[in-house]
Amino acid sequence: MSAPHDPAVSSTLSLDELTRLLETIFVRHGTSAEVARTLAANCAGAERDGAHSHGVFRMPGYVSTLNSGWVDGRAVPHVEDVASGFVRVDAGNGFAQPALAAARPLLVEKARSAGIAVLAIRNSHHFAALWPDVEPFAEEGLVALSVVNSMTCVVPHGADRPLFGTNPIAFAAPRADGAPIVFDLATSAIAHGDVQIAARQGEKLPAGMGVDSLGQPTQDPKAILGGGALLPFGGHKGSALSMMVELLAAALTGGNFSFEFDWSNHPGAKTPWTGQLLIVIDPGKAAGQSFVERSQELVRQMHGVGLKRLPGDRRHLQRARSLSEGIVLDGATMAQLRELAGL
Amino acid sequence: MSAPHDPAVSSTLSLDELTRLLETIFVRHGTSAEVARTLAANCAGAERDGAHSHGVFRMPGYVSTLNSGWVDGRAVPHVEDVASGFVRVDAGNGFAQPALAAARPLLVEKARSAGIAVLAIRNSHHFAALWPDVEPFAEEGLVALSVVNSMTCVVPHGADRPLFGTNPIAFAAPRADGAPIVFDLATSAIAHGDVQIAARQGEKLPAGMGVDSLGQPTQDPKAILGGGALLPFGGHKGSALSMMVELLAAALTGGNFSFEFDWSNHPGAKTPWTGQLLIVIDPGKAAGQSFVERSQELVRQMHGVGLKRLPGDRRHLQRARSLSEGIVLDGATMAQLRELAGL
Structure with a gap:
């Protein structure tokens, strides 16, 4: 990661490499080493699992918050x-x-x-x-x-x-x-990040997600973000x-x-x-048969009635892929992270 | 309640009277006195609060279940x-x-x-x-x-x-x-009792409540009850x-x-x-201000944003009314309860 970085080219990082890069960013913006370790592991873990809305996408928000003095990055619980x-x-x-x-x-x-x-x-x-x-x-x-x-x-x-x-x-x-x-x-009804993405892409939302600034139902993500609210x-x-x-x-x-x-x-x-x-x-x-056998039985029955995917399955698949093949970040994201890290 | 009962006339019972009537029914159908006391208080309390789907409406189901030998009405926990x-x-x-x-x-x-x-x-x-x-x-x-x-x-x-x-x-x-x-x-998406009521009244359900026996979405309550299912x-x-x-x-x-x-x-x-x-x-x-002050503050703020009614409010209003004016049962219901009680 110390080589010059071409923003047109995506990067593949190991979980360790990504975690260390995020740690550098946290420490550079005022957290203690321990807080940096915890938050970097959390954020890199979300990226590893394909949970992009809570992965490195969050880093600019962490940094602007730390810079604003709103949160104490050195707090000792x-x-x-x-x-x-x-x-x-x-x-x-x-x-x-x-x-x-x-x-x-x-x-x-x-x-x-x-x-x-x-x-x-x-x-x-x-x-x-x-x-x-x-x-x-x-x-x-x-x-x-x-x-x-x-x-x-x-x-x-x-x-x-x-x-x-x-x-x-x-x-x-x-x-x-x-x-x-x-x-x-x-x-x-919908995550805030998904409203932002729809607004950016000029897309309508499904009905029932939010209201405008007058409290009227709207499918316009910009109306929700501009003084409106979610349901x-x-x-x-x-x-x-x-x-x-x-x-x-x-x-x-x-x-x-x-x-x-x-x-x-x-x-x-x-x-x-x-x-x-x-x-x-x-x-x-608990009484009776071991819990893990019972929960496994519930999963078996859920698949038996036609459920293809359990909650969490997609994350675990992506996790396995990331651990074997590395975590891919596009060039712009990588450039932004390196800039936040002062590299 | 020992006077002969005219099914065309509704009855007004105190909570105590209703509870004792239900106790009689439970004991008559094979529960212990203690189980009868607990279930009667529960069921009469639901009726008192206007929660009719779980009030005396349930008594025939309790009785048929006890009669079937499916449940032990004398079980000691x-x-x-x-x-x-x-x-x-x-x-x-x-x-x-x-x-x-x-x-x-x-x-x-x-x-x-x-x-x-x-x-x-x-x-x-x-x-x-x-x-x-x-x-x-x-x-x-x-x-x-x-x-x-x-x-x-x-x-x-x-x-x-x-x-x-x-x-x-x-x-x-x-x-x-x-x-x-x-x-x-x-x-x-909907309570089973509400589907039964809609079926009886020949009404359509809102979309998204259930599926028919082939797993296809339906708004027909009879299709849900006849081999279909809820969502x-x-x-x-x-x-x-x-x-x-x-x-x-x-x-x-x-x-x-x-x-x-x-x-x-x-x-x-x-x-x-x-x-x-x-x-x-x-x-x-918990730390900080007392919980009940904090929960009261949340309620105050919920009313402040225009919420008219908290969850549970309607029940509490009906409870107050029932306790001051008595619990009204229509003649047919009263006749049925008296029959179940052997009166």
């Missing part, structure tokens, strides 16, 4: 052991992922001992996909559920104006054969789940609701300053 | 104290509500001590609404989440044939002023949540998946023989 099943972390206005990493050993120990444990992260910024937070628990045989609230852009069902964030829910469970069962779903997925049901995410990720952690932070004095800031909740369960405490 | 945050109950092929009632004190004690606790009910039948299982926790200041799987009638998104149950998710949280925030949502709400997202409910309510409890029980030798059986999971969290362990 403060872990509190509250009860036999309850861990709290004050992320210190830093990122959520280092807070999770700091609390993780205690959380796993409690989940295995108590059968279930909760991690309440507050004063934190989450700018990544949510599945990387839950998948590793399933890889060590635990069941994990996480919710994070974000920033006001979703109109509650039956309301006129936006209040909730896109408020995703992620879940991971181990199974006997193959990668864990993992999903990560926004409770908004929850699935009408009143998705809206109820989004409300639950606000209660669990903010009210139950001591973090901000999606509508409570004001970043207007930090131009370039992109990261919602909220909270995150994780619940981890040890299925070894 | 066996509670196991597994770990500091984990309680298991074997419902003994009985109803889920008495199992929850038996485990409840231990569950609450653990949630208050550990900060979070899980109750895994297996070998159980759930034929009621799910919100009555979570709301009482919020009434004593706890946050509760519950899932229960049911019986194969929902086609996983991307599959051809049904596998999942209607698999509801219920959530309850306390707030400073007013009744708890409570929702209870099926992960199917999940919200496409792949509701489907992922339904899958999660199977994993939590069955795989994690030791209960049956929605597709695993065979009631063909029990004509009249209506109650799915599966499992149920409850997670209870003590928000007193």
Whole structure:
């Protein structure tokens, strides 16, 4: 990567190479080495899995946020052991992922001992996909559920104006054969990034995704972005789940609701300053046949009724490909990353 | 109620009167006094709240199920104290509500001590609404989440044939002023009862609710009931949540998946023989301002963006009316209940 770079030519990087490049960018823009390691591994992992909207696409946003002084890239999370099943972390206005990493050993120990444990992260910024937070628990045989609230852009069902964030829910469970069962779903009808892409390409959205600045239904992505808002997925049901995410990720952690932070004095800031909740369960405490055999049976039956692809399957396929063939970045992206890294 | 009853005239009963009438029916059809008390209170409470699909409308189904020998109305739940945050109950092929009632004190004690606790009910039948299982926790200041799987009638998104149950998710949280925030949502696009009502009335359903016996989309409720199936709400997202409910309510409890029980030798059986999971969290362990103040603030903001009605509001209004004015049952319903009670 130290050779001069031709922006017309794509690059193929190993996961290690990409991770180190992203680490360089984070450190150069003011994070500690430890925060850089955690965020770089997260972001490179998303790119490895083909989850492009949360891969290197996010790096300019991380950088502009760090440059704006909105987030503390050197924050040291403060872990509190509250009860036999309850861990709290004050992320210190830093990122959520280092807070999770700091609390993780205690959380796993409690989940295995108590059968279930909760991690309440507050004063934190989450700018990544949510599945990387839950998948590793399933890889060590635990069941994990996480919710994070974000920033006001979703109109509650039956309301006129936006209040909730896109408020995703992620879940991971181990199974006997193959990668864990993992999903990560926004409770908004569509992801914000997909609206941006449609706006850029001049495309109409399907009906039911959003409203304009007057609260009227629109299929025009620019009207949604220009003062409009998203709708929850699935009408009143998705809206109820989004409300639950606000209660669990903010009210139950001591973090901000999606509508409570004001970043207007930090131009370039992109990261919602909220909270995150994780619940981890040890299925070894369940009665009957082993959980992984049971979850495998569910997968078998899902395929039996004609399901081609499980949630997460596409990511795992792309992961295997990236690990054997490398991660391909187009020339423009590579040039941008090198510039952010000062190379 | 001992006077002769004219089926052309509606009756007004107090909650107590209705509960005692339903108790009589349960005991007459073979339940223990304790099971009768629990189920009668549950069913009368739904009727009191105007949740008619889970009120006295369910009584003929309870009776035919008990008469079929499918469920043990005298089952004594066996509670196991597994770990500091984990309680298991074997419902003994009985109803889920008495199992929850038996485990409840231990569950609450653990949630208050550990900060979070899980109750895994297996070998159980759930034929009621799910919100009555979570709301009482919020009434004593706890946050509760519950899932229960049911019986194969929902086609996983991307599959051809049904596998999942209607698999509801219920959530309850306390707030400073007013009744708890409570929702209870099926992960199917529409409730089975609503399809039956549409079929009876010869009405078309909205698009996207179900498929016919060939797996083709249909708006004909009779085609859905005659060998067809329901779809999940919200496409792949509701489907992922339904899958999660199977994993939590069955795989994690030791209960049956929605597709695993065979009631063909029990004509009249209506109650799915599966499992149920409850997670209870003590928000007193959270950092910052008290949870009930925070949840109240969220409600205030939801009203501020134009939301007229919270989930649960309608039930609470009807509850107040029923408690002051009594519960009105039409003459035919009252005649049926008296007949089931042998009066």
